[in-house]
Amino acid sequence: MKEQLEAIRKCALESIGAAQDTAALEGGRVGCRGGGGERSGMLKRVGEVSPEERPAMGQLANAVRADLEQALEQRGRELDAQALEQRLKDEALDITIPGKRVKLGRRHPMYIALDEIKEIFISMGFTVLDGPEVELAEYNFDKLNAPEGHPSRDWSDTFYFDSDSRVMLRSQTSPMQVRAMETMELPIRIIAPGRVYRKDEVDATHSPMFHQVEGMVIDKGVTMADLKGTLNTVVEMLYGKGTKTRFRPHHFPFTEPSCEMDVQCHKCGGVGCPTCKGEGWIELLGAGMIHPKVLQMSGIDPEVYSGWAFGIGLERTAMRRFKIADLRLIFENDVRFLEQF
Numbered sequence: 001m002k003e004q005l006e007a008i009r010k011c012a013l014e015s016i017g018a019a020q021d022t023a024a025l026e027g028g029r030v031g032c033r034g035g036g037g038e039r040s041g042m043l044k045r046v047g048e049v050s051p052e053e054r055p056a057m058g059q060l061a062n063a064v065r066a067d068l069e070q071a072l073e074q075r076g077r078e079l080d081a082q083a084l085e086q087r088l089k090d091e092a093l094d095i096t097i098p099g100k101r102v103k104l105g106r107r108h109p110m111y112i113a114l115d116e117i118k119e120i121f122i123s124m125g126f127t128v129l130d131g132p133e134v135e136l137a138e139y140n141f142d143k144l145n146a147p148e149g150h151p152s153r154d155w156s157d158t159f160y161f162d163s164d165s166r167v168m169l170r171s172q173t174s175p176m177q178v179r180a181m182e183t184m185e186l187p188i189r190i191i192a193p194g195r196v197y198r199k200d201e202v203d204a205t206h207s208p209m210f211h212q213v214e215g216m217v218i219d220k221g222v223t224m225a226d227l228k229g230t231l232n233t234v235v236e237m238l239y240g241k242g243t244k245t246r247f248r249p250h251h252f253p254f255t256e257p258s259c260e261m262d263v264q265c266h267k268c269g270g271v272g273c274p275t276c277k278g279e280g281w282i283e284l285l286g287a288g289m290i291h292p293k294v295l296q297m298s299g300i301d302p303e304v305y306s307g308w309a310f311g312i313g314l315e316r317t318a319m320r321r322f323k324i325a326d327l328r329l330i331f332e333n334d335v336r337f338l339e340q341f
């Protein structure tokens, strides 16, 4: 009996000591004394010995059990400590290694110019609208007083989607005038920036896709003086106080009278240089008083309301603002160019 208990103790202590992880420790428990095995057997056998021997055997059995509990606990602690040590080693961070610099992007020069324009108009109480680039010819032409047969509707200038020329890539942001008139309450003060498309070959000043910002005001008693006053203020905010402008008569089907606005050349101050092609002035935008027929087609009474509109080329504005010589730089996304802003 005694030998058996000692044998159990020896076996169990050995397997506990040899256990390399907690699973093996559990295994040792089961192997020598665990559930239904040696341990309960051990106590059962104490009951089998003679009454004289029983107290001593009971004591021994308890001592063996206590030894094993202690050994288990101790080995458990050792293994836990080892495991922790290993994890600390595996997951060690070298906080002395220099970090990776996060490369921040930059705003594109054209969007810097757009943000400036938006800010100016928002400060004057204008709302910024967004509209479809795939547009109905009805909105791009008809409702802007350019009926069938108008030269601007020609297939050689316009990207149509269908053979009956109904759906197209908008060639100007002006259809947003119509969309605003049809959906907004009067009075209206909006700008509408976005992409426009024309069948142009790419060169230093042309691209089949470019950006415009449309602007429009409709209210009672609005005149050409409001148009000039507002646009002069905008130009001074964009290009500095005292920047001179001039308005030349022009033609657009949806404005009457129509004009183009030039700004005095920032390079030569109006004397004439390569930048302004010797003119002294640089063309900036088209504008005019909204044609009464256009107001009427969108359900606004031209006897009560009047308005003005303008369309400005965004690439050109950015090129002038940042003295960029070639339009293609705006679209090529060469980081050496973009990093300069």
Ligand code: PHE
Binding pocket: 171, 172, 173, 174, 252, 255, 286, 287, 288, 309, 310, 311, 312
């Ligand atoms: N849509 C005209 C263009 O693309 C510009 C313009 C807009 C002119 C509004 C007058 C009024 O050339």
